[in-house]
Amino acid sequence: MISWPNFLSQLFNGLAQGALLALISSGLTIIYGTLGVLNLAHGAMFMLGGYAGYVAYEASGSFVVAVIAGTLFLGIVGVVMERVIIRHFYSRPPEDQLLVTFGLGICFVEVVRFFFSSLTKTVPPPRLLTGITSLGIMVYPTYRLALVGIVALALLALFIVLYRTRLGMIVRAGIEDSLMVDSLGIDVYRVFMVVFGIGAMAAGFAGIVNAPVVSLTPDVGEAILVQTFVVVVIGGVGSFTGAVLGGLIAGEIISLTSMVNPGYAYVMLFAAMTLVLVVRPHGLLGTRGRE
Amino acid sequence: MLGQRRFLIETLTAIGLIAVPFVLPYLGSAPNTVNRILVWGLFGIGFDILFGYTGLLSFGQSALYGTGGFVAAYLLTRAGFPHVILALIIGMIAAAIVGCLVGLIALRRTGIYFAMITVAIAEVFYFVEFNPLSAWTGGENGLPGVPTPSFYLGFTTIHFTSGWSLYPFLALCYFIGIVLALRIVRSPVGAIFSAIRENPLRAAALGHNIHAYKLTAFVVAAAYAGFAGGLLGVLQAFMPPEAFTFDTSGQLVIQTAIGGRGTLFGPLLGAAVWLFLQDFLQATLGLGAAWKLVLGLVFVLLICFLRNGIIGGFKDLYRYLRSTRGTPADLQESASLPGLGADDEPTAAAAEGARNPAARPINPRHHAGTDATVPVLQATGLTKHYGGVIANADIDFTVNQGELRGIIGPNGAGKSTFFKMLTCEVPPTSGKIVFEGRDITGMNVVDVCQLGLTKSYQVNQLFNRLTVRENVTIAALAERRGKFRLDMLRSPSKISGLREQVERTLELVNLTARRDTPVSQLAYGEKRRLEVGLALAASPTLLLLDEPLAGMSPGERAETVKLLKSISQGRTMIIIDHDMDALFELAERITVLQEGRVLVEGKPDEIKRNPQVQEAYLGGMHEVQVTQ
Numbered sequence: 053m054i055s056w057p058n059f060l061s062q063l064f065n066g067l068a069q070g071a072l073l074a075l076i077s078s079g080l081t082i083i084y085g086t087l088g089v090l091n092l093a094h095g096a097m098f099m100l101g102g103y104a105g106y107v108a109y110e111a112s113g114s115f116v117v118a119v120i121a122g123t124l125f126l127g128i129v130g131v132v133m134e135r136v137i138i139r140h141f142y143s144r145p146p147e148d149q150l151l152v153t154f155g156l157g158i159c160f161v162e163v164v165r166f167f168f169s170s171l172t173k174t175v176p177p178p179r180l181l182t183g184i185t186s187l188g189i190m191v192y193p194t195y196r197l198a199l200v201g202i203v204a205l206a207l208l209a210l211f212i213v214l215y216r217t218r219l220g221m222i223v224r225a226g227i228e229d230s231l232m233v234d235s236l237g238i239d240v241y242r243v244f245m246v247v248f249g250i251g252a253m254a255a256g257f258a259g260i261v262n263a264p265v266v267s268l269t270p271d272v273g274e275a276i277l278v279q280t281f282v283v284v285v286i287g288g289v290g291s292f293t294g295a296v297l298g299g300l301i302a303g304e305i306i307s308l309t310s311m312v313n314p315g316y317a318y319v320m321l322f323a324a325m326t327l328v329l330v331v332r333p334h335g336l337l338g339t340r341g342r343e
Numbered sequence: 344m345l346g347q348r349r350f351l352i353e354t355l356t357a358i359g360l361i362a363v364p365f366v367l368p369y370l371g372s373a374p375n376t377v378n379r380i381l382v383w384g385l386f387g388i389g390f391d392i393l394f395g396y397t398g399l400l401s402f403g404q405s406a407l408y409g410t411g412g413f414v415a416a417y418l419l420t421r422a423g424f425p426h427v428i429l430a431l432i433i434g435m436i437a438a439a440i441v442g443c444l445v446g447l448i449a450l451r452r453t454g455i456y457f458a459m460i461t462v463a464i465a466e467v468f469y470f471v472e473f474n475p476l477s478a479w480t481g482g483e484n485g486l487p488g489v490p491t492p493s494f495y496l497g498f499t500t501i502h503f504t505s506g507w508s509l510y511p512f513l514a515l516c517y518f519i520g521i522v523l524a525l526r527i528v529r530s531p532v533g534a535i536f537s538a539i540r541e542n543p544l545r546a547a548a549l550g551h552n553i554h555a556y557k558l559t560a561f562v563v564a565a566a567y568a569g570f571a572g573g574l575l576g577v578l579q580a581f582m583p584p585e586a587f588t589f590d591t592s593g594q595l596v597i598q599t600a601i602g603g604r605g606t607l608f609g610p611l612l613g614a615a616v617w618l619f620l621q622d623f624l625q626a627t628l629g630l631g632a633a634w635k636l637v638l639g640l641v642f643v644l645l646i647c648f649l650r651n652g653i654i655g656g657f658k659d660l661y662r663y664l665r666s667t668r669g670t671p672a673d674l675q676e677s678a679s680l681p682g683l684g685a686d687d688e689p690t691a692a693a694a695e696g697a698r699n700p701a702a703r704p705i706n707p708r709h710h711a712g713t714d715a716t717v718p719v720l721q722a723t724g725l726t727k728h729y730g731g732v733i734a735n736a737d738i739d740f741t742v743n744q745g746e747l748r749g750i751i752g753p754n755g756a757g758k759s760t761f762f763k764m765l766t767c768e769v770p771p772t773s774g775k776i777v778f779e780g781r782d783i784t785g786m787n788v789v790d791v792c793q794l795g796l797t798k799s800y801q802v803n804q805l806f807n808r809l810t811v812r813e814n815v816t817i818a819a820l821a822e823r824r825g826k827f828r829l830d831m832l833r834s835p836s837k838i839s840g841l842r843e844q845v846e847r848t849l850e851l852v853n854l855t856a857r858r859d860t861p862v863s864q865l866a867y868g869e870k871r872r873l874e875v876g877l878a879l880a881a882s883p884t885l886l887l888l889d890e891p892l893a894g895m896s897p898g899e900r901a902e903t904v905k906l907l908k909s910i911s912q913g914r915t916m917i918i919i920d921h922d923m924d925a926l927f928e929l930a931e932r933i934t935v936l937q938e939g940r941v942l943v944e945g946k947p948d949e950i951k952r953n954p955q956v957q958e959a960y961l962g963g964m965h966e967v968q969v970t971q
Binding site for chain 2: 084090137140144146147148150151152154155156158159162163165166170274275277278281282284285289313314315316317318319321322325326329330333
């Protein structure tokens with residue numbers, strides 16, 4: 053029987069997972085929107101962020117340090133990856149871009165497996181946020197509650213960067229028409245590098261703040277990658293607000309279906325994606341012609 | 344080159360497959376590894392048709408592999424069905440049906456979206472296998488006890504068991520698979536698959552229903568996947584649930600990319616590299632789990648530096664060696680070739696742009712009941728708005744049978760938009776288009792081309808990696824076969840009149856000598872002529888040409904004008920161009936567009952003298968001079 057507290061806590065789980073998906077997906081979607089590259093290594097980057105945070109936590113014992121280190125490390129990984137490999141693929145067909153990012157994702161996963169083995173690693177939540185909090189009719193783990201706020205702050209930061217800064221203006225213009233931005237005398241390739249770095253940082257940040265909730269394994273990114281695809285298809289490619297909306301929808305679908313029968317979570321998620329594809333082929337907030 | 348002799352590849356494959364059990368044991372390879380390579384290779388043939396030939400990269404083939412495998416395994420184990428081969432075929436059909444449904448959803452979008460959707464769908468299948476359907480599929484335990492096939496021959500029974508004993512059965516399956524695949528890629532359908540990979544927009548504009556062909560490729564790939572999935576169960580005597588994982592799809596993609604996409608044999612080679620390297624790195628070098636890291640790095644390097652995989656690399660090397668060693672002979676050959684097309688012209692002039700005066704124009708298709716007095720095309724009140732921008736406003740336009748109409752106008756006058764509306768590439772905001780008495784407003788570009796209205800593009804839209812002859816063939820196929828036909832096992836040489844139509848078109852646009860050159864190696868002027876040739880090979884009753892002279896040198900222009908004159912005989916044509924001298928020479932009537940409207944229409948002489956036209960082109964000059 054489904055009780056109210058149970059339902060509410062699942063609703064909260066969905067919110068937390070949805071916010072997380074929104075953050076990862078917005079990284080994926082701004083990279084795709086600006087560079088035209090679908091980063092199949094994005095799930096692996098999420099996983100890398102978790103492991104980088106784990107290493108930093110083991111060394112410093114501080115969760116805050118872990119979050120900062122994990123995020124910065126992924127920023128560096130993103131920039132290096134763009135400079136060394138991805139930029140050679142802008143002029144190549146999209147299939148090649150998919151193949152190379154797919155290959156890089158495998159390398160990331162296997163490198164981590166090589167150094168950390170397949171055994172699970174855990175990062176405890178910061179001391180301030182351990183335990184449970186009573187929310188009137190139900191109790192809920194404090195860190196999960198805080199996670200919604202932390203991810204919301206990160207999304208807000210991303211929003212400010214995208215919509216309130218000069219760089220964000222260029223990025224959004226680049227999503228609409230990167231050729232036009234180029235002809236306005238802006239070095240789009242530098243923008244591409246920064247965008248890839250930001251997208252990677254979003255994935256890395258999500259990876260480390262999520263680490264106290266789930267155990268870390270090298271394969272943790274794979275499932276997330278598939279979910280972010282669904283989010284992007286639902287929300288519309290290249291749309292930040294679409295990614296946020298799609299993330300929340302996907303999170304709630306997974307969470308609420310799991311309450312009834314976990315086996316059908318993906319089926320429902322897929323059904324939602326199909327429905328969107330049939331009714332609005334370009335996603336809820338996507339526009340035509342961004343393919 | 345390989346493939347020119349009939350059945351050469353088939354024969355070589357058969358010899359290779361027969362030789363394997365006599366050779367490989369001495370090289371220390373286990374029969375089980377060889378058998379697994381064959382199953383991956385067969386799985387990959389279908390995937391290569393989908394990815395290498397049609398250009399659709401799916402990361403969800405595991406769904407179909409698993410479906411075929413589990414249907415066959417379920418029949419053979421739980422349902423007690425006795426016929427192995429029949430069970431495999433039923434599994435294949437089940438996978439094809441599922442593939443058709445999956446394709447209908449995934450193919451709603453193209454490119455990157457397609458890849459994402461296939462990943463998501465495959466993940467759903469994985470979860471469905473594990474949970475809702477676990478009563479049938481055994482969930483995470485899979486289905487053990489899949490039997491191996493045996494044949495009763497009347498006097499004796501051949502029983503395939505495992506190892507080298509199973510090999511002949513798998514080799515036979517692979518051989519049949521490769522023979523069928525070779526026929527498919529050489530058929531008209533195969534040619535259209537490549538056209539879709541190279542330029543889907545043009546393939547559709549030439550009258551091919553590309554959506555239906557993409558779905559066909561998807562279903563073919565699904566059928567191969569389903570059969571291979573069934574074989575996996577037979578091979579292991581157990582149907583593993585891992586068949587459904589993302590890893591399966593990923594491994595297939597990697598193997599195909601390593602071996603070489605678009606080669607059919609690439610996946611087999613890739614699987615061999617993958618499985619032998621795995622054995623070598625794990626067992627011989629003792630790398631343990633790190634083998635996958637090494638393979639991942641190899642894969643990334645290969646994508647970066649050898650984009651067509653190992654087979655593609657060898658092909659390039661072969662071509663390179665041939666071109667460096669054979670330079671003098673090749674030069675001679677290419678210098679003498681153009682003479683073929685022009686017997687009575689000096690060779691120097693023939694080398695660029697001259698054409699055989701005897702070349703007969705291709706007859707446009709004739710429709711029963713076409714009345715010469717009825718206009719071929721009649722547009723009324725044609726209007727197109729892009730947001731607030733008015734590209735075309737209230738255009739009334741009529742072209743009669745056999746007419747050659749010119750359209751001129753300054754840049755931004757809306758000429759190309761007008762053409763796009765006529766060919767139904769973009770729908771008009773308002774207005775009506777009637778072609779040969781039929782209202783075509785709101786139809787799609789495929790159907791309109793099938794009715795006999797097509798255009799050549801302002802910017803070349805060719806199939807770049809195909810040869811000139813293949814390009815023209817693809818255009819001619821649409822007219823010969825209609826917008827969709829499943830003649831997957833037919834050779835194009837069996838289509839009556841196709842060869843002649845292609846040859847005549849090549850002759851007409853003077854590309855006969857270049858027929859086997861890939862388009863990417865043509866000079867600009869040649870590409871431009873091919874662009875016209877593509878539209879021409881579709882044998883339209885009404886041919887639209889969007890700036891056929893754009894970017895040409897004066898010499899090329901003169902030649903092209905001659906070409907246009909010769910093809911205009913017995914055909915209705917509308918030409919847009921900025922070269923007024925050429926248009927005044929060619930066209931019987933000229934329509935002048937300005938700011939999206941018809942400014943004036945009349946005979947060339949009238950247009951030349953028209954003060955409004957002079958104003959439109961030279962307008963503002965007086966004012967500029969005054970202010971200076």
